[in-house]
Amino acid sequence: MTDTASPETRELDALVIRFAGDSGDGMQLTGERFSSASALLGNDLATLPDFPAEIRAPAGTVLGVSAFQIQVADHDIMTPGDAPNVLVAMNPAALKSELHRLEIGGTIIANEDAFEDRNLAKAGYDENPLTDGSLANYTLFTVPMTSITKRACEDLGVKPRDAERSKNFFALGLVSWLYNRPVEPTMDWIDKKFGSRELVAAANVAAFKAGHAFGETAELFDSRYAVRAAPHAPGTYTNIDGNTALSWGLVAAGRQAKLPLFLGSYPITPASDILHELSARKNFGVRTLQAEDEIAAVCSAIGASFGGHIGLTTTSGPGVALKSEAIGLALSLELPLVIIDIQRGGPSTGLPTKTEASDLMLAMYGRHGDAPLPIVAAYRPSQCFDAAIEAVRIALKYRTPVILLSDGYLANGSEPWKLPDVDSLPDISTTFATETNATDDDGNPVFEPYLRDDDTLARPWAIPGTAELMHRIGGLEKQSGSGNISYDPANHEEMTRIRQAKVDRIAEDLDPIEVDTAGPADVLVLSWGSTWGACKGALRRLRAEGRSADHVHLVHLNPFPNDLGEILRRYETVLVPEMNTGQLVDLVRAKYLVDAKSITKVRGVPFTAGEIKNVIMEALDD
Amino acid sequence: MTDTTIDVPETTKADWSSDQEVRWCPGCGDYSILTAVQMMMPDLGVRREDTVFISGIGCAARFPYYMNTYGMHGIHGRAPAIATGLALARPDLDVWVVGGDGDMLSIGGNHLIHALRRNVNLKILLFNNQIYGLTKGQYSPTSEIGKITKSSPIGSIDEPFNPISVALGAEATFVARTHDMDRKHMMETFRRAWEHKGAAFVEVYQNCNVFNDGAFGAITKKDKRASMLIDLTHGEPITFDDGAKGVTMGADGRLRIVETADVNASDLLVHDETREDPSLAFALSRIASGPFMPTPVGVFRSVDRPEYATEVSRQLAYAQETSGPGDLHALLHSRPTWEVT
Ligand SMILES: Cc1ncc(C[n+]2csc(CCOP(=O)(O)OP(=O)(O)O)c2C)c(N)n1
Ligand code: SF4
Numbered sequence: 001m002t003d004t005a006s007p008e009t010r011e012l013d014a015l016v017i018r019f020a021g022d023s024g025d026g027m028q029l030t031g032e033r034f035s036s037a038s039a040l041l042g043n044d045l046a047t048l049p050d051f052p053a054e055i056r057a058p059a060g061t062v063l064g065v066s067a068f069q070i071q072v073a074d075h076d077i078m079t080p081g082d083a084p085n086v087l088v089a090m091n092p093a094a095l096k097s098e099l100h101r102l103e104i105g106g107t108i109i110a111n112e113d114a115f116e117d118r119n120l121a122k123a124g125y126d127e128n129p130l131t132d133g134s135l136a137n138y139t140l141f142t143v144p145m146t147s148i149t150k151r152a153c154e155d156l157g158v159k160p161r162d163a164e165r166s167k168n169f170f171a172l173g174l175v176s177w178l179y180n181r182p183v184e185p186t187m188d189w190i191d192k193k194f195g196s197r198e199l200v201a202a203a204n205v206a207a208f209k210a211g212h213a214f215g216e217t218a219e220l221f222d223s224r225y226a227v228r229a230a231p232h233a234p235g236t237y238t239n240i241d242g243n244t245a246l247s248w249g250l251v252a253a254g255r256q257a258k259l260p261l262f263l264g265s266y267p268i269t270p271a272s273d274i275l276h277e278l279s280a281r282k283n284f285g286v287r288t289l290q291a292e293d294e295i296a297a298v299c300s301a302i303g304a305s306f307g308g309h310i311g312l313t314t315t316s317g318p319g320v321a322l323k324s325e326a327i328g329l330a331l332s333l334e335l336p337l338v339i340i341d342i343q344r345g346g347p348s349t350g351l352p353t354k355t356e357a358s359d360l361m362l363a364m365y366g367r368h369g370d371a372p373l374p375i376v377a378a379y380r381p382s383q384c385f386d387a388a389i390e391a392v393r394i395a396l397k398y399r400t401p402v403i404l405l406s407d408g409y410l411a412n413g414s415e416p417w418k419l420p421d422v423d424s425l426p427d428i429s430t431t432f433a434t435e436t437n438a439t440d441d442d443g444n445p446v447f448e449p450y451l452r453d454d455d456t457l458a459r460p461w462a463i464p465g466t467a468e469l470m471h472r473i474g475g476l477e478k479q480s481g482s483g484n485i486s487y488d489p490a491n492h493e494e495m496t497r498i499r500q501a502k503v504d505r506i507a508e509d510l511d512p513i514e515v516d517t518a519g520p521a522d523v524l525v526l527s528w529g530s531t532w533g534a535c536k537g538a539l540r541r542l543r544a545e546g547r548s549a550d551h552v553h554l555v556h557l558n559p560f561p562n563d564l565g566e567i568l569r570r571y572e573t574v575l576v577p578e579m580n581t582g583q584l585v586d587l588v589r590a591k592y593l594v595d596a597k598s599i600t601k602v603r604g605v606p607f608t609a610g611e612i613k614n615v616i617m618e619a620l621d622d
Numbered sequence: 623m624t625d626t627t628i629d630v631p632e633t634t635k636a637d638w639s640s641d642q643e644v645r646w647c648p649g650c651g652d653y654s655i656l657t658a659v660q661m662m663m664p665d666l667g668v669r670r671e672d673t674v675f676i677s678g679i680g681c682a683a684r685f686p687y688y689m690n691t692y693g694m695h696g697i698h699g700r701a702p703a704i705a706t707g708l709a710l711a712r713p714d715l716d717v718w719v720v721g722g723d724g725d726m727l728s729i730g731g732n733h734l735i736h737a738l739r740r741n742v743n744l745k746i747l748l749f750n751n752q753i754y755g756l757t758k759g760q761y762s763p764t765s766e767i768g769k770i771t772k773s774s775p776i777g778s779i780d781e782p783f784n785p786i787s788v789a790l791g792a793e794a795t796f797v798a799r800t801h802d803m804d805r806k807h808m809m810e811t812f813r814r815a816w817e818h819k820g821a822a823f824v825e826v827y828q829n830c831n832v833f834n835d836g837a838f839g840a841i842t843k844k845d846k847r848a849s850m851l852i853d854l855t856h857g858e859p860i861t862f863d864d865g866a867k868g869v870t871m872g873a874d875g876r877l878r879i880v881e882t883a884d885v886n887a888s889d890l891l892v893h894d895e896t897r898e899d900p901s902l903a904f905a906l907s908r909i910a911s912g913p914f915m916p917t918p919v920g921v922f923r924s925v926d927r928p929e930y931a932t933e934v935s936r937q938l939a940y941a942q943e944t945s946g947p948g949d950l951h952a953l954l955h956s957r958p959t960w961e962v963t
Binding site: 036039040042185229232233234235236237238239240244248251252255260262264281282283284285286287289291292293295296299300301302303304305306307308309311325326329333418419420422463464465466467468469470471472473474475476484485 | 640642669670671672673674675676679686687689690691692693694695696697700703704705706707708709710711712714715732733736934937938940941942944945946947948950951953954955957958959960961962963
């Protein structure tokens, strides 16, 4: 691994690479390792894991292709890139399914060994694309990855089949050489991960080194590339994915609220990792229950909230659908509760491993009765941390369930994150009721569980164990104040309106909207959720070309910030890009009567900055 | 509980009764169950504010409103799940669950069996009236085959659940049955349930005099009880009808009701509620296929198994011991980091 004979290194400002192979080939791992090494190098980066729903689709088929895209850059970026510059194809199926994404003129690094008749047939190729000239528009490198890997492992005593499994590390080694990624982090990682399984560790190390050496010696490549560190603000950084950031945000929220966390959850893709992460945080006093189903999950969280814990439940769209009756109960009980929906393609089981942001209407209206709930949406992997704290803050302050929306792209995607100083996190602590708050007709002190705080309209949170404040609550309509069951028509109307007013009040807390502007503009892009990155990237490119459009990104989707209407009305054109068929646009049109235009994409993959830029250009040129 | 009993103020039934007007149909069996619970609570030496009643939906599920304790009237079938969360968050509380047969065996069947399986410290009272009361008289999962109701005009064809068998099958550590016509028996059974550490399941035969009047009359009427109720007493031979009848196990392994005069005293089955193996308790639960034949009441099973919240707390303590108390700063820095200066 010396540099002596290396070809000259050329600087790139950004690189988009896509690893693709069979789902058994370890492409997610390869991508993650490449990301980690790049993060440690100081690059900015964004990743997009893209894997099939089947744990093991038939090997070698297009259905079974698992891919991982990453953009690394020497400047701050917001997306995993539009089109890859490099495609690593471990077999014909990977080439078949991913080639259309590669930029024309891009580089293909293909595992030559896998392009034999059976695999070609499985992928639906009549001719070998590596040799039939069909890839003339690309720079093609064919590398016999499998056979070199096997040879590298020969003397280790590893069975040939096990040796073959390490070929993803060969690919990683080769690409690491080509793009000057540091070697040590990967070696350390292999050591930690497989330490006890020596043969596996040795095979992976050997494969990685063989890949690296191949780059060095094969004289295939006439240059190496480097992407310099991005000019990040000073601080300590880590590479974080959305689900981990969200989990840590919840842990932080518990700390800042000085209350224990209780998570009731039922496994579902792509939310399960939050259950996993929080289950490993028992030393923070986090209680996790893997419930029998989503209904039990949310109900157990409601029980815990009744007892004075921060009740949490994590799921994806199908789970939210099951939970909706219980969420209505929590809303009627006016207890804090955070429902986390990591959205995925729907309806029904839909596209479990693909991203979509189509549960906004479910979050907004997916309950019977007039049942308004605050909605907070995360917008980038690292910001899931803050979004989690914000959701808990609202739940505690207003004594209400809150829906926190993330999506599969944020959940699994990662990026560098400047770690916050824990002492600078907001205080979101709340108080339990300890004293009676009213008197009965005879002048005796009593506790009225539905007597409200004037500012927040929140009711007192009196937890079992508190003498003198015993009360009974339930889903039946309650008399305002006393909380006794009431079927009085006027009272029901009053309570319904108070529940709405309480949610509306939250807008008073919100900071004024920040409009991202670069001068006078007629077009506003209004976005929510993970579309943030593509919008920001689009604007940057547009402005680089001297054109101008503004951007508003919403974190709070219910209630909307108070100044949203006024801002929207300032623009001739409002564009609303969404990974659904137009949900925010409907809400905005209905509420503000503005003629906002919908830009939609429901393909299980995020918008690219280029796509959004194009629609803005069209609007500008209209 | 024992070391705190001294400073628990003495209470009476009235202290446990809330100011809410009880609104069951006149004559409903729920009244006598409520009275039995309210009369039993002062005996337990617990604080009202440390006691919580959680219910689902149904006539039975109105119960928490009438208890002067903390309470939550939940949603249909989900009380065991809500109560599980509360019991895990607050092991210091006494958590009771109340529901009907539709509530806990139909819509909530899943939650019931999992609360029992986990052995959450809940006292679960299932009021079985073999009918849906609140929705006005449809057949329930305990209704007998052939039951004519508004939703089964030609008779129900659904095989009924035997709640005691269900509970035993769900690995419940405490399983008992009582009925609304015998306050003393109810109070004793509820007290036993409360004393049990873990999930305690009590089936209460409850008369719905509006939609299923007299469903249990054949066995619970005062003049029928001696000959139709088989009182299970731990350590005693299982006999009834003033000792005239008893229960034996045949060579084929089946339980049989016999005339005690016809068998040796040593052939009579001796009730052992602490048997780890639930198969005999299960067999006992199936002596009668419905409340028309001699039916066992009392405690079928009472065994020790780790209580869920205790295990949860133990794991939290273990995690703190091994990883140290949670430190957010350390957590944030637990993945590979790098410095930018
Ligand atoms: C989700 C849902 N489904 C249905 C109902 C209607 N419902 C209320 S109580 C009940 C059955 C009550 O029967 P049971 O649990 O036996 O209690 P009882 O009224 O007999 O005490 C039904 C079906 C409901 N409230 N919620
Ligand atoms: S309907 Fe039946 S169970 Fe319900 S209150 Fe009336 S008598 Fe009782």
